[in-house]
Amino acid sequence: xxxxxxxxxxxxxxxxxxxxxxxxxxxxxxxxxxxxxxxxxxxxxxxxxxxxxxxxxxxxxxxxxxxxxxxxxxxxxxxxxxxxxxxxxxxxxxxxxxxxxxxxxxxxxxxxxxxxxxxxxxxxxxxxxxxxxxxxxxxxxxxxxxxxxxxxxxxxxxxxxxxxxxxxxxxxxxxxxxxxxxxxxxxxxxxxxxxxxxxxxxxxxxxxxxxxxxxxxxxxxxxxxxxxxxxxxxxxxxxxxxxxxxxxxxxxxxxxxxxxxxxxxxxxxxxxxxxxxxxxxxxxxxxxxxxxxxxxxxxxxxxxxxxxxxxxxxxxxxxxxxxxxxxxxxxxxxxxxxxxxxxxxxxxxxxxxxxxxxxxxxxxxxxxxxxxxxxxxxxxxxxxxxxxxxxxxxxxxxxxxxxxxxxxxxxxxxxxxxxxxxxxxxxxxxxxxxxxxxxxxxxxxxxxxxxxxxxxxxxxxxxxxxxxxxxxxxxxxxxxxxxxxxxxxxxxxxxxxxxxxxxxxxxxxxxxxxxxxxxxxxxxxxxxxxxxxxxxxxxxxxxxxxxxxxxxxxxxxxxxx
RNA sequence: AGGGGCGUCGCCAAGCGGUAAGGCACCGGAUUUUGAUUCCGGCAUUCCCAGGUUCGAUCCCUGGCGCCCCUGCCA
Numbered sequence: 002x003x004x005x006x007x008x009x010x011x012x013x014x015x016x017x018x019x020x021x022x023x024x025x026x027x028x029x030x031x032x033x034x035x036x037x038x039x040x041x042x043x044x045x046x047x048x049x050x051x052x053x054x055x056x057x058x059x060x061x062x063x064x065x066x067x068x069x070x071x072x073x074x075x076x077x078x079x080x081x082x083x084x085x086x087x088x089x090x091x092x093x094x095x096x097x098x099x100x101x102x103x104x105x106x107x108x109x110x111x112x113x114x115x116x117x118x119x120x121x122x123x124x125x126x127x128x129x130x131x132x133x134x135x136x137x138x139x140x141x142x143x144x145x146x147x148x149x150x151x152x153x154x155x156x157x158x159x160x161x162x163x164x165x166x167x168x169x170x171x172x173x174x175x176x177x178x179x180x181x182x183x184x185x186x187x188x189x190x191x192x193x194x195x196x197x198x199x200x201x202x203x204x205x206x207x208x209x210x211x212x213x214x215x216x217x218x219x220x221x222x223x224x225x226x227x228x229x230x231x232x233x234x235x236x237x238x239x240x241x242x243x244x245x246x247x248x249x250x251x252x253x254x255x256x257x258x259x260x261x262x263x264x265x266x267x268x269x270x271x272x273x274x275x276x277x278x279x280x281x282x283x284x285x286x287x288x289x290x291x292x293x294x295x296x297x298x299x300x301x302x303x304x305x306x307x308x309x310x311x312x313x314x315x316x317x318x319x320x321x322x323x324x325x326x327x328x329x330x331x332x333x334x335x336x337x338x339x340x341x342x343x344x345x346x347x348x349x350x351x352x353x354x355x356x357x358x359x360x361x362x363x364x365x366x367x368x369x370x371x372x373x374x375x376x377x378x379x380x381x382x383x384x385x386x387x388x389x390x391x392x393x394x395x396x397x398x399x400x401x402x403x404x405x406x407x408x409x410x411x412x413x414x415x416x417x418x419x420x421x422x423x424x425x426x427x428x429x430x431x432x433x434x435x436x437x438x439x440x441x442x443x444x445x446x447x448x449x450x451x452x453x454x455x456x457x458x459x460x461x462x463x464x465x466x467x468x469x470x471x472x473x474x475x476x477x478x479x480x481x482x483x484x485x486x487x488x489x490x491x492x493x494x495x496x497x498x499x500x501x502x503x504x505x506x507x508x509x510x511x512x513x514x515x516x517x518x519x520x521x522x523x524x525x526x527x528x529x530x531x532x533x534x535x536x537x538x539x540x541x542x543x544x545x546x547x548x549x550x551x552x553x554x555x556x557x558x559x560x561x562x
Numbered sequence: 563a564g565g566g567g568c569g570u571c572g573c574c575a576a577g578c579g580g581u582a583a584g585g586c587a588c589c590g591g592a593u594u595u596u597g598a599u600u601c602c603g604g605c606a607u608u609c610c611c612a613g614g615u616u617c618g619a620u621c622c623c624u625g626g627c628g629c630c631c632c633u634g635c636c637a
Contacts, residue, residue, distance in 0.1 A: 011576060037637050129635060138633055140564045174635050184565040186633050195635040214637045238566055238632050314585055316575045321630055325573045328586045338599060448595045460595050527596045556597045
């Protein structure tokens with residue numbers, strides 16, 4: 002697999018790398034994408050993936066895929082597999098460089114003994130509650146643990162027995178001996194190892210002690226000779242510890258650089274919240290098309306290319322940001338406009354009978370699959386007396402600017418004839434419009450416009466009743482009703498879930514050329530939006546289409562959306 | 563006086579002492595058998611505020627103000 006070309010806009014991290022290369026500090030660039038396999042990847046991860054792999058590609062270095070698998074109680078093989086699938090789908094290749102922090106458990110343990118031998122770590126018997134007490138607060142210094150002054154010999158003995166499984170879970174920890182009075186809480190003798198009897202997806206029950214993030218991440222970076230270790234802003238306070246450990250251990254010292262994480266309007270991005278949405282059944286799963294997960298977006302019909310473009314456009318910085326969903330949607334439209342074949346589909350069918358078209362007769366029109374790309378070919382569209390158009394394209398009492406059907410109004414059927422609405426049939430009881438009786442102009446087939454005939458402004462899509470394929474269409478909308486739930490102080494994002502985020506249309510009809518469409522295939526339903534065949538629920542006899550994104554709609558905007 | 567960050571157009575974001583890139587959004591207009599696409603044009607005399615240094619400051623200094631993160635044996 003070749004790396005996709007990733008355009009990299011200027012950003013402060015590139016500036017740092019340029020300086021490091023110019024000064025000779027580094028000859029090449031090695032980055033890494035370090036997910037914890039405790040959930041599915043989301044678009045925020047895509048930002049990190051594109052950054053890390055993009056930088057590696059740009060500087061002709063390399064990027065490792067490394068699983069930060071140091072907490073077996075939360076991590077699962079299912080997530081490891083899904084993460085690899087998603088990174089590959091996004092278009093990146095880590096080659097031989099797949100690593101796991103668990104690959105380094107033995108080395109990491111050796112580092113722990115080294116720290117003990119240098120008098121820089123000790124085994125502490127404080128309970129979690131006691132430790133919290135001793136830690137102090139943000140404004141008050143902590144106090145030294147009574148176990149802080151154990152001898153090296155005793156610490157080494159205790160550490161070895163911790164590893165050997167002689168102590169109960171949670172009864173002791175290994176701590177770095179730094180400074181209980183530090184203004185940076187992370188430096189108040191942070192825990193390095195805890196006792197935890199859990200089956201690890203890769204190491205099974207080989208270990209009963211596991212290193213903490215702070216004692217695994219930087220060390221793994223060091224082992225892999227990562228030059229620039231990029232992470233999100235919340236780790237800034239950990240950098241002094243990252244640096245302290247590299248110095249104390251006297252090992253290769255990568256540079257940690259932090260950037261701001263991605264937030265998108267109308268959704269949530271943390272794995273914790275996404276897990277909640279899944280567990281509480283607000284969505285159908287991690288790959289629900291409303292989820293900001295990569296698997297959800299893929300199923301929604303967003304392309305890897307669009308997501309890469311998005312990650313390039315939003316840039317990299319250090320200020321808290323919330324990116325407008327429209328940026329992502331624009332990337333999706335930009336990509337799909339070029340690649341998606343056109344087709345016609347009617348979402349909410351309204352019957353149209355052409356009173357002057359012979360019963361039993363039919364004909365075919367040839368339609369281009371793409372208005373600008375002849376190479377995409379054409380398809381045949383059957384036409385007959387009985388048609389369906391979308392209910393949205395008819396108004397009983399339309400304003401003059403409404404260029405569609407209404408009593409006495411003329412409109413062109415896309416690729417077909419101009420028709421005029423002669424009669425509106427309503428249900429006697431409900432008053433609902435149930436049929437339009439129209440007449441067609443035989444001189445106007447396939448877009449023809451006879452001399453002297455005035456052009457009609459409106460063009461609408463349609464399907465032939467006898468030829469159309471009944472399908473299910475799922476319309477998706479924003480997950481939340483508010484743009485930025487974090488701005489709603491003291492309120493839970495679940496209060497803002499959008500009840501209308503999924504609308505299932507079971508009566509939809511599509512043109513017959515779509516029966517062959519494969520799962521995942523994307524189309525533009527003309528005048529409506531981009532749709533793809535659902536990769537999970539679509540069946541040959543009952544196809545399911547997901548709306549990826551609507552087309553821009555200036556009419557909807559005019560009438561006030 | 564707890565520590566660490568951030569503050570350039572509605573949302574992102576370049577900019578690194580020489581007189582405010584770009585994208586999205588928004589507003590016009592042209593083309594159009596998708597009210598789509600495409601195409602033209604508009605959109606920060608101003609960079610959180612106040613002082614200072616300088617011939618000149620968004621970029622340097624000082625002092626404010628606002629927002630975010632940190633007290634897991636999570637990552």
